[in-house]
Amino acid sequence: MSNANLIILLSTISTGLILGSIFSLVAVGVTIVYGSIWMPNAANGQFFVLAALLGWTATVSWGIHPAIAAILVIGLSVPLSYALEFVLIQRFYDVPNRNVSYFVLSLGITQILAGIFAFTYGRWSDQFQLPPLIGGITFVGPLPVANNRLLVLALALAILAALFALLRYHRYGRAIRAVFQNRDAAALRGVNVRASYSLSFVLGNAVIFAGGFLFALAYSFDLTVAWTMSITAFAIMIIGGPGSVLGALIVGMVFGFTQAAVSTVASPTIAAFSYLGAMLLILLFKPSGLFAR
Amino acid sequence: MMQNKTGVWPRNLFGSAVPLVAFTAVAGALPLVLSGNRYLAFVAGMTMIHMLWACGMNLLYGYTGLMPLMFAGIAGISAYTVVDLTAAGWSFWLALPVGTLAASMAGTILGLPSLRLKGFYFTLCSLVIQTVMTLAFVYFSGLTNGDTGISQIPLPSAGHGKPLSGLAYDLVLAAAAVLGVIALIITVHSSLGRRLIAIREDDELAGALGINVTGYKMIAFFIGSLFAGIGGALYAPYIGFISPRSFDVLISMNIWLMVAFGGRGTIWGPVIGVALLAPLSYLLQEYYTIKDVLYGLLIIAVIVLMPAGIAGGFGRAPRLLSPRINLPTPRRSPK
Numbered sequence: 001m002s003n004a005n006l007i008i009l010l011s012t013i014s015t016g017l018i019l020g021s022i023f024s025l026v027a028v029g030v031t032i033v034y035g036s037i038w039m040p041n042a043a044n045g046q047f048f049v050l051a052a053l054l055g056w057t058a059t060v061s062w063g064i065h066p067a068i069a070a071i072l073v074i075g076l077s078v079p080l081s082y083a084l085e086f087v088l089i090q091r092f093y094d095v096p097n098r099n100v101s102y103f104v105l106s107l108g109i110t111q112i113l114a115g116i117f118a119f120t121y122g123r124w125s126d127q128f129q130l131p132p133l134i135g136g137i138t139f140v141g142p143l144p145v146a147n148n149r150l151l152v153l154a155l156a157l158a159i160l161a162a163l164f165a166l167l168r169y170h171r172y173g174r175a176i177r178a179v180f181q182n183r184d185a186a187a188l189r190g191v192n193v194r195a196s197y198s199l200s201f202v203l204g205n206a207v208i209f210a211g212g213f214l215f216a217l218a219y220s221f222d223l224t225v226a227w228t229m230s231i232t233a234f235a236i237m238i239i240g241g242p243g244s245v246l247g248a249l250i251v252g253m254v255f256g257f258t259q260a261a262v263s264t265v266a267s268p269t270i271a272a273f274s275y276l277g278a279m280l281l282i283l284l285f286k287p288s289g290l291f292a293r
Numbered sequence: 294m295m296q297n298k299t300g301v302w303p304r305n306l307f308g309s310a311v312p313l314v315a316f317t318a319v320a321g322a323l324p325l326v327l328s329g330n331r332y333l334a335f336v337a338g339m340t341m342i343h344m345l346w347a348c349g350m351n352l353l354y355g356y357t358g359l360m361p362l363m364f365a366g367i368a369g370i371s372a373y374t375v376v377d378l379t380a381a382g383w384s385f386w387l388a389l390p391v392g393t394l395a396a397s398m399a400g401t402i403l404g405l406p407s408l409r410l411k412g413f414y415f416t417l418c419s420l421v422i423q424t425v426m427t428l429a430f431v432y433f434s435g436l437t438n439g440d441t442g443i444s445q446i447p448l449p450s451a452g453h454g455k456p457l458s459g460l461a462y463d464l465v466l467a468a469a470a471v472l473g474v475i476a477l478i479i480t481v482h483s484s485l486g487r488r489l490i491a492i493r494e495d496d497e498l499a500g501a502l503g504i505n506v507t508g509y510k511m512i513a514f515f516i517g518s519l520f521a522g523i524g525g526a527l528y529a530p531y532i533g534f535i536s537p538r539s540f541d542v543l544i545s546m547n548i549w550l551m552v553a554f555g556g557r558g559t560i561w562g563p564v565i566g567v568a569l570l571a572p573l574s575y576l577l578q579e580y581y582t583i584k585d586v587l588y589g590l591l592i593i594a595v596i597v598l599m600p601a602g603i604a605g606g607f608g609r610a611p612r613l614l615s616p617r618i619n620l621p622t623p624r625r626s627p628k
Contacts, residue, residue: 040413042420091597099413100360101596107546108592115585122582227542231424234417269432276425283418284409 003142010143012260018149020256021156022215026229027236027248028163029207035180035243036200039089039102044208045230046113051212052221053121056128066133070213077209081202089201117223129220152218159210160249167245176200180243235279241289250291309478312561317471324463331459336575338463338531342524343571344470346548347563348477349520354549355557356481357513358493359407361419362545366426367518368525369540371396373437375526376446376535385449385530393522400518401511408507423542430537442536446529466527473520478560480516489513550588553595555602562604
């Protein structure tokens with residue numbers, strides 16, 4: 001293999017890994033919320049961009065170091081999520097077919113946030129870029145990779161691992177998973193269903209915020225990312241199986257690589273066509289997804 | 294059945310007669326009253342086109358119980374077909390039925406997932422279809438001129454070469470809106486409409502009663518897409534410019550909102566919804582992003598506070614809430 005081809009291959013792999021881990025983060029956030037409170041959060045892309053934009057304000061406008069800004073922004077998602085849960089989300093906890101209501105509700109939130117962004121950030125700039133966490137370049141074989149992106153990748157993987165450990169081994173994680181599987185049986189075994197609902201809503205949004213912030217650290221972004229991310233996260237969730245964290249993880253990685261590979265050889269539009277098509281097929285023929293829990 | 298017919302038909306039709314006459318009078322008078330002010334007349338004309346779209350959406354969402362978020366895309370198929378055909382030398386009045394038929398066929402085919410998917414899953418599926426259509430409008434730039442869009446679309450001619458005046462086209466739009474509402478009233482009060490309502494209430498039960506659920510859902514999509522197609526075909530020359538953004542998911546959401554806000558499953562609720570909401574986006578002009586925020590808030594208000602809309606909806610007792618959270622509740626399977 002010639003050197004140029006090797007560089008293309010390696011860069012596709014590195015882009016695929018970074019994109020895949022961020023896709024996985026967002027999709028896991030969406031699928032946790034859907035699996036527990038049955039809310040298909042179409043506003044995930046707007047939350048994602050909100051985190052990125054807040055990070056931009058904190059680092060570029062206020063000059064805060066990106067690491068501190070990350071903690072602040074992700075920390076801010078907790079009271080925001082609790083407020084949203086208290087005002088809107090918890091009203092529907094007892095409604096039988098609440099996923100349609102939630103879906104439309106989150107589309108309403110999408111529209112509000114998109115309008116606000118267009119009115120504020122959209123007037124200030126087209127393209128947003130955050131300062132890197134760390135400087136320097138590492139050579140992976142012949143390919144130079146910014147240390148910043150490597151760190152983003154490491155952080156995303158670390159958050160995914162921590163999330164996995166939390167859901168699998170910690171008491172709260174087990175409670176969330178118990179409610180995932182059977183809310184009534186969990187209630188009978190003494191799990192506080194309502195607390196577990198609000199916890200998973202907050203947790204899911206915090207993960208989406210983390211994904212948005214990490215994406216902004218690794219790549220420059222604009223406001224149109226929001227809708228693409230929403231649809232992508234939904235596609236990952238549906239294909240992986242709604243509520244399945246493992247499915248979201250694996251399919252998210254696959255999507256990241258597909259996006260990187262298809263964008264190298266064809267256009268990003270083709271990539272979007274391909275996974276929307278995959279999602280339609282899964283919806284029609286196996287709506288429970290590939291990794292149904 | 295016959296007794297039901299003689300008992301229900303006349304009362305319902307008379308019930309619609311008074312508002313229908315009022316609506317016809319207002320729709321017909323508006324272009325004449327506003328003819329001095331092209332801008333306000335344009336806002337009224339766009340409202341009339343949204344009336345058509347809302348009628349189609351109401352048939353699907355209000356009367357058949359399906360919630361497609363791909364309505365704007367179907368209108369877009371018709372708009373692009375008509376614009377391309379007229380650019381190729383066809384008369385607009387010949388292109389209109391062809392484009393509408395193309396949209397209806399597309400709508401019927403794209404509605405097929407509704408046979409397998411219900412509730413949220415169908416809505417999500419239609420959202421994906423809408424996104425694919427928007428991408429396709431951008432991608433097939435040979436037919437659609439991509440993101441740039443097609444501009445300077447002329448108003449149709451009246452048959453002897455000269456384009457219609459603005460006032461004449463406004464009257465055409467008003468007539469289309471009135472005919473659309475009449476068509477919806479007739480559809481809903483026919484036996485077809487009663488079957489669609491049966492499917493809305495419980496499609497398994499409707500199937501057990503011998504109603505061909507598959508066939509009637511497809512008919513609903515065909516008729517609903519007819520409204521979308523006529524609206525889309527009339528829209529393009531009126532506004533003079535179409536691009537993929539004219540038919541994107543936000544427009545689909547807006548049409549849904551007008552129906553839901555007005556009161557789905559009623560004839561006049563969505564008409565009121567359109568009359569209140571459709572002019573907003575054109576009147577706000579450069580502050581149009583406020584419209585997005587306002588529409589978003591209204592969506593939330595409709596979902597949280599008034600699921601039946603301002604016209605009161607199905608005219609039934611409010612649906613039963615399931616028991617409180619820590620009691621066993623049946624949870625439907627995803628399908």
